[in-house]
Amino acid sequence: xxxxxxxxxxxxxxxxxxxxxxxxxxxxxxxxxxxxxxxxxxxxxxxxxxxxxxxxxxxxxxxxxxxxxxxxxxxxxxxxxxxxxxxxxxxxxxxxxxxxxxxxxxxxxxxxxxxxxxxxxxxxxxxxxxxxxxxxxxxxxxxxxxxxxxxxxxxxxxxxxxxxxxxxxxxxxxxxxxxxxxxxxxxxxxxxxxxxxxxxxxxxxxxxxxxxxxxxxxxxxxxxxxxxxxxxxxxxxxxxxxxxxxxxxxxxxxxxxxxxx
Numbered sequence: 001x002x003x004x005x006x007x008x009x010x011x012x013x014x015x016x017x018x019x020x021x022x023x024x025x026x027x028x029x030x031x032x033x034x035x036x037x038x039x040x041x042x043x044x045x046x047x048x049x050x051x052x053x054x055x056x057x058x059x060x061x062x063x064x065x066x067x068x069x070x071x072x073x074x075x076x077x078x079x080x081x082x083x084x085x086x087x088x089x090x091x092x093x094x095x096x097x098x099x100x101x102x103x104x105x106x107x108x109x110x111x112x113x114x115x116x117x118x119x120x121x122x123x124x125x126x127x128x129x130x131x132x133x134x135x136x137x138x139x140x141x142x143x144x145x146x147x148x149x150x151x152x153x154x155x156x157x158x159x160x161x162x163x164x165x166x167x168x169x170x171x172x173x174x175x176x177x178x179x180x181x182x183x184x185x186x187x188x189x190x191x192x193x194x195x196x197x198x199x200x201x202x203x204x205x206x207x208x209x210x211x212x213x214x215x216x217x218x219x220x221x222x223x224x225x226x227x228x229x230x231x232x233x234x235x236x237x238x239x240x241x242x243x244x245x246x247x248x249x250x251x252x253x254x255x256x257x258x259x260x261x
Contacts, residue, residue: 003028005047007054007082012066013232021070023058025051037102042116045099052084053085054128062230067146070230076195077189077237083203090117093216119260126173128197128258133175135194136166138184142191155179197254202241204253209245 011022027048032038042049044215058070071078088094089112140162150158159179163169177184184193206224213220227244241249255261 005051007051007058007071009058009070011062012069012072013058013063014066014069015062015064017066018246019066021058021061023055023070025055027051039102046086050082050086053082054084057081057229057232060225060229061232063232063234065234067073068234071232074237075192077202078197078200079196079199080206080237080241083199084194084206084224087203087207087210088216091216101192120257124258124260128260129168129170129173130176131197133163133168133170133173134177134182135164135197136168137162137175137177137179138182138193139191140166141179141185201249201251201254204257205245205250207257208250208253 005025005027007023007025009021009023011019013019013021025048027044027085029038029040054071061070063069095113096107099113101104101108137159140158159175163175178192179185185191189195210216210220224244228240231240252261
């Protein structure tokens with residue numbers, strides 16, 4: 001077993017093959033001292049909800065072909081449903097069901113939750129810029145031909161030029177990853193490192209929809225399941241999003257969430 005947390009699809013859902021999905025969540029949780037209860041940090045709780053979102057994407061799949069089932073969707077869409085599910089971790093009605101003191105059973109006070117949530121906007125200007133710089137560097141690498149690939153001696157100049165052209169050349173905020181150890185650009189996220197923040201744009205906008213339409217209700221859940229979770233890769237992602245949201249994606253909710261507006 002490796003470190004981290006992930007969802008794994010063992011059997012892909014398929015109407016053609018009359019095949020039900022089999023998926024599992026895997027997660028590493030810190031082992032407590034002998035005799036002590038196993039407790040989760042806030043980060044681990046969010047990870048748990050996030051990975052279960054991937055599991056729901058797999059379990060609710062309802063498509064004809066197994067190659068389009070569940071999380072078999074474009075790279076810049078796969079994190080979106082899981083991030084929506086992660087949002088429920090801090091939803092008041094959900095929180096009251098699990099966030100209790102392990103000895104007294106006391107529900108987490110709202111003041112404490114507010115403090116936890118307030119930390120999510122800390123230093124977001126820096127974090128967002130360093131991420132975007134790395135994403136744009138990734139794009140720069142995949143926009144050049146074989147004859148333009150820089151040598152080792154030219155590497156720093158190539159990076160500097162790419163960041164300058166993208167408008168994110170800031171000495172105070174270097175890219176999150178430099179080319180020599182940027183595994184994403186050749187490890188499955190080629191020209192796709194932007195996918196994380198794009199998924200968050202969709203997620204933040206979806207949270208607004210839930211809030212505008214009554215929050216956690218059976219009707220809203222069924223709507224999300226029918227228009228998104230069940231469709232897998234059988235339909236264009238933006239068609240799925242518009243069918244759910246009723247509009248094009250809006251970046252404003254993300255800016256507000258990150259405290260940038």
